[in-house]
Amino acid sequence: MEEKNRELNKILNTEDVLVTAFGAMIGWGWVVSSGGWIQKAGVVGTMFAFLLGGIMIYFVGLAYAELTTAMPESGGAKVFTQRAFGPVGSFICTWAIILSYIGVVCFEACSLPTIIQYIFPKFLKGYLYTVAGFDIYLTWLVVAIVVAILITFINIKGVKAAAKLQKVLTITIAVVGIILVAISAINGDSSNLNGQLFVGEDTTSIAKNILSVAMVAPFFLFGFDVIPQAAEEINVPLKKLGKLLIFSIALAVAFYGLVVLAVGYGMNANEVTSSVSGSGLVTADAMAKLFNSAVMAKILIIGGMCGIVTSWNSFMIGGSRALMAMADSYMIPHVFSKTHSKYKTPHLALILIGTLSIVSLFFGRVMLVWIADSASFACCISYCMVSMSFVRLRIKEPNMPRPYKVKNYKFNGFMAVALSGFLCVMYLLPGTGCTLTIQELVIFGGWAVIGVVFAVVCKIKYKGKFGQ
Template sequence: MALRTPPPPAPQAHPQPALKKVLNRWDTLAIGVGSMIGFGWVVLTGDWITTAGPLGAALAMAAGGAIMGVVGLTYSELVAAMPRAGGEHNYLLRAMGARWSFLGSWAIAGGYITIVAFEAVALPKTALYLFPDLNQVFLWEVAGSEVYLTWALVGVVAAVVITGINILGVKLAGAVQTFVVLFLFAVGALHLLGALTNGEPANLEPLVSNGAAGFFGVLIVVPFMFVGFDVIPQAAEECDLPPRRIGRYVVISVLIAAAWYVMVILTTASGLSVGQLATSELATADAMGALFGTPAMANLLIAGGIAGILTSWNSLLMGASRLLYAMAESGMLPRWFGTLHPRYGTPVNALLFIGVLSLLAPFFGSAMLGWLVDSGSPSIVIAYLLVGVAFVILRRREPDMDRPLRVGGRGNGGLVIGGASVLLCAGLLSLYLPGMPAGLGAAPWILFGLWWVLGAAFLLRVPRGITPGPDAEHRLLALLASRRGREVPAPAELVGR
């Protein structure tokens, strides 16, 4: 009897790359807090104080923190219910349909990318404070700002390093974030100690300047300064935490950031007189040096500013890349953006795209700082407003949706919070309009317009007629697949994408 040769083993299918659930609670909280405490507190605090006075600026930041806290409550419930990469993208798709989802996603992506570019310009500006001879090899001038090769290369090198860290894995990026945030808080604690022991109460006069115009002049920067708590929802799919806890960390991170900004305003004002503030390039650093009587402490605060740059840059790059990845997964952006690194499980192409943009930003000079702050803020508020609308819609249409964290209870409390979020964001958005006390200039509106012109081209890719609902993404992908003559994916294939 002949022996039968066994068939060769079937080839093993290589597992598809996937996002890795590796972020612990400290990583998650550091991502949220670190993204909000960037470099603005070093470079802009002096302007805030001269615009509104120490008390006026502190009240504006406290009010801004309260507004963002209400917005954060809507996010906390939604991320606990839908802990998936892309945050806003998922909430709007389920509540309002595909095209509204694209608009909200594109808005917050624009806000993220402007902040990443901002940090790429802020870093060489900070380095110039520590190294006055940094400006070598003149290149050109942009809006009165001279650009030097050596100055720009500081931002370029940092862009390469931070993008590389994020490609190498979210756990590495989270660990770096936690370490740098701890250093940042240590510097902040020293600044507070200096103000409590050596601050001059007389420097706080006048407490309020320019009345309502000063208050709103500070309030308009709030979206830019507080953007980042929503990076936690962007990375929710990579958090190794119960969904309810992820939602809580969204609100906690906002409260910490608000306390930080109020503290920095008051401590800086206590260290410098009105005249000194008017002539200071970096008021927070100069105040630190004055409070301790040594330039070395000013340099230490600059190091804290650099830490803030790195934490914000790292977090917002993480958030923006996950958002572009989610939009690509839903067919709203080219599939190229949805490519994950085969080894590290990170959205490598989305990271490279944003990394290249941040690499180019320093070559436009420090004039870009103000433009980026102003151009990104309206887009951020638009996204927050739409999330508030989605929150209200889902509360009314899907009252029994699984919500591990339910803000405001099961009654009308949640609807009140959602409605308040919408109204506050609408009011904040109106401040940017021409003719308002804090209306934006021409250059920020041009940058804002260019981003949305580009978005309009991608919006045309998004099919009409995709109605809201829990399976909206499946129906969107099915329609796109049928248009390309491919097999319509089954819902089971989409689970845990």
């Protein structure tokens, strides 16, 4: 096989790995979605829901943990599925995960300037046009484009530089979250929980409401898989790497659960309802009430903005490494496998993702919501294929060295495949709460068609090198 046309620096340590995975999972949802979750399932119900969602992701995470330590190469899912199912299976899985990464990057690029207007109401200046009911302003575009260029540049400078940014922002999120939980414990009141522990008239309806939140909980926990994508740049003992991956999932579940509990302990049901119908930023409103200060609400929103950037940054890392891995195997134009002569990063892949995120901004937030939902479906497909690879490789290559070896692989593998497959089906069945719209199906279908074109063209151009 031909030598890879690149070289990567092996410089990510334990802290870098943990904050990159955790930061990817903690975006903006904990600020804007907590009120909706509480209204749908209750405070304790939402905590149970995230525990269930975490269990779903946990089984998939076990598969990733074992496969990552067995095959510590950049590309993650691409590497696993290629060894298990060959180039066709690998192409499908990796092309799907790239859509999920690019979708998150585009959505976060749009979210950041949208959030700024909550802090600075007069931020929007220079109306340009409207797309699907979303008004686009010059200041909105300029801020988003500048930040997109900045994050792309930081990633080109090296994964260590990106990890340093990630560390600062993740610590900020953690501090803001801890402050919220602490002040809620001090100034909150258990009476606020009356009527909002669970939602439902009987056990059946309560369970149904919990399940409805549990269905969307995994979508807020996606992101741990950016670690396998950058495996060649990680300088951590392989067995420890597997444990870190699982720990990052547990940490994210705990974070979401504590935030929801803090909100419910600090605001009663009427206040939550009023906040949802008002600003929509229930977590920020809880912070303002508990401190009796509007300034503290803005501080929490800043913490949420950090969450946007950590997700954005993590998925830039993951997406660029997935593109590089496909280019290494001649599945897409080989030029994307090249690394920067000085920084040793896949700069062309990073520039491509950065450019797509900038272009997407001109289509407005509604379009990006469609892309993000399509991306979540694509991520579930990829997770299911990785889970199947985990089982197949245990049977096909039982003697493969596995520094982090999962016990009871049949049970864990079955659960990973079944639960990730269940999530895929939920996107397609009507009435599940996460059913894809026609627009989202068209976006996903369009991405699939582009993938087929790439595969055919590269197969003709590179012939026997395709998938090698």
